[in-house]
Amino acid sequence: MTLSPEAPIRVAVSTVIVALRPHPDTGAPALWMPLVRRVAEPFEGSWALPGGWVQPDEGLEDSAAARLRETTNVQPRYLEQLYAFGDVDRSPNRVVSIVYWALVHPDEANVVPDDWNVRWFLADEHPPLAFDHDRIVAYALWRLRNKMSYSRIAQAFLGDRFTLAELRGVYEAVLGRALDPANFRRQVEKTDAVLPTDETTSGGRHRPARLYRSNPDLAYADNGPLQPATTPKHR
Incomplete structure (x- = not known):
């Protein structure tokens, strides 16, 4: 893909939301994440991570939190910046995505709609995603599994x-x-x-x-x- 050198660089935020819910086959706790269905090109009809554009009057974390509320109703207690993805060919337009992850406990997860536009998927069994979101999810899960050994992050999945x-x-x-x-x-x-x-x-x-x-x-x-x-x- 060749982009014009004059193409403006836009900044977006995306968030990998992870929650524990029962596995449909075993009933044991399993990692799930909600995805949103794209309603416009590119990748119309495909599943993607919730997110959107950073507005001029927003900080990055405020923007990530606002896009989460708008797309999934989630207002997580734990929201952390994960990584920046900015490969030139990751989007038809030059877009840099600042990616966050939100680890939510059951009460927070219950506010997420589960319908045509937003749906929960097993984190390791999700459908092909738009843009480079498959790569983003793989990185988020790798980071989460590594972080379990040296942080208290597991408690973010639980209630009080x-x-x-x-x-x-x-x-x-x-x-x-x-x-x-x-x-x-x-x-x-x-x-x-x-x-x-x-x-x-x-x-x-x-x-x-x-x-x-x-x-x-x-x-x-x-x-x-x-x-x-x-x-x-x-x-």
């Missing part, structure tokens, strides 16, 4: 209160393998990432389990001095 079994389920879904429950408990209890509460689960056939919460003094990931001053602590 959760059991250690639920937290382990996040790791198993993301990493794609089973973890030993006793060893996992020992590893978690060595850290200050989660704090026990006085609450327990209720109902069900099993013995009540203790509920935990994320440490409010720790963010899900450490962005160092680049952490925006206005970003609230995660609770």
Whole structure:
């Protein structure tokens, strides 16, 4: 593809939204993501990541959050810049996409419509995507799986209160393998990432389990001095 050297460079934002939902075959937690159907060329009718143009009066993160609200209704607690994609031939027009990822817990995921325009897909079994969005998703999932080993990002998938079994389920879904429950408990209890509460689960056939919460003094990931001053602590 040959582009005119005078073609203006436009800046867009796209977001990979990832949530845990039951697998349709096993019922076990699995990674899902919502995609939006394009209604105009190029790639009319194809599925793509939610996103849109950066407006002149918006910062990048504000723009990513605004496009998410407009296309999927999602207002995530965890939104992080992932990477910039700017290959010359990635779009018929010269477009640089600043890509974010949003990790959402069940209550946030439930606001996403599931219809003709927006639909949930298993993250590893999605249809071919418009532009270079297949590459973007592959990179996002690779980053997520690597980040699980050195950050507290798994907690972004859960609500305010959760059991250690639920937290382990996040790791198993993301990493794609089973973890030993006793060893996992020992590893978690060595850290200050989660704090026990006085609450327990209720109902069900099993013995009540203790509920935990994320440490409010720790963010899900450490962005160092680049952490925006206005970003609230995660609770």
